[in-house]
Amino acid sequence: MSIKEPDQSVWNRFWQQKNDMDKVYPSSPSVLNTIKKNFKLEGLKVLEVGAGTGRDSAELARLGADVYVLDYAENSLKIVDAIRAKDNLYDNLKLVRGDAFKAPFPDCTFDLVFHQGLAEHFKDSLPLIKENYRILKHGGHCLCDVPQTVHPYTVIKHILIAMDKWFAGWEKQFTMPQLKKLMTDAGFECVYDYGDWMRPNLFYRIVREVGFKVGVELPKYPLQGSAYQKVKDKILDSLENNSLMHYTQLCIGVLGKKP
Structure with a gap:
């Protein structure tokens, strides 16, 4: 099977269809939690690459970080701009349209670069991570979050790829x-790693997507706020750094430090 990386038109079409934030699940909470846990946010110069909805970046801006988002899909930046306008984050949330492999920033610009759901879309991800390295200050960090291999999501994904039905055409x-x-x-030193499960689970999300197609909208988070959900989340959170659990989780992430 030939590998065809998704181009700008794919992402513009995707984010045009996903512009209703009430229906789109955010990224893994572990991304934002990892950043909050490891960094003092006030004044931290941050770049999110391949911003998507930019919700994590907006939250970091609310907490005092100086945040840039970089994406080459116009419709992604429109979503982020709407969030920026709604919350009046113009002072510390900047939007940049450009290529992640040739970021329009000088060497040693940022304290933190992060991305989620990005590196897996390229046959060779190393040039992307090397570019992240270039624009980080010495002592700065890169957080890379990607899909984990041993998961039912991966099986379904590759079936859809084989059928030419996967939204991005191809993904690893x-x-x-x-x-x-x-x-x-x-060139990074790995200083922290984590994994997270899909919340809510994959089966529920599939059912919810089918519901949209027949005019039925199920709640985004069933049982939210219930004692069951709170206990379940507490247990899952306690296992996010367990190395064995990394082979059961939907997504995994590594925080790397530039010497």
Whole structure:
């Protein structure tokens, strides 16, 4: 099967269809939690690459970080701009349209670069991570979050890819050792890693998407606020750094430090 990386038109079409934030699930909470846990946000110079909806970037801006979002899909930046306008975040949330592999920033610009759902869309992800390395200050960090290999999502994804039904045309995945190697090959020291499960689960999300097609909208988070959900989330959160659990989780992430 030939590999065809998604181009700008694919992402513009995708974000045009996903512009209703009430229907779109945010990224793994572990991305934002990892940043909050490891950094003092006030005045931190941050870049999100391949911003998508930019919701994590908007939250970091609300908390005092100086945040830039970089994306080459116009419709993605329109979504982020709407959030920026709604919350009046113009002072510390900047939008930049450009190529992640040739970021329009000088060397050693940022304290933190992060992305989620980006590296898996390229046959060779190393040039992307090396570009992240270039624009980071010495002592700065890169957080890379990707889909994990051993998961039912991966099976479904590759069936749809084979049928030419996958939204992005093609996509890969990583085990934790593969992701750590990617980071170290780019020059980073891996200082923190995590994984997270799909919340709510994959089956519920599939049912919810089918519901949209027949005019039925199920709640985004069933049982939200219930004792069951709180206990379940507490247990899952306690296991996010367990190395064995990394082979069961939907997504994994590594925080790398530039020497």
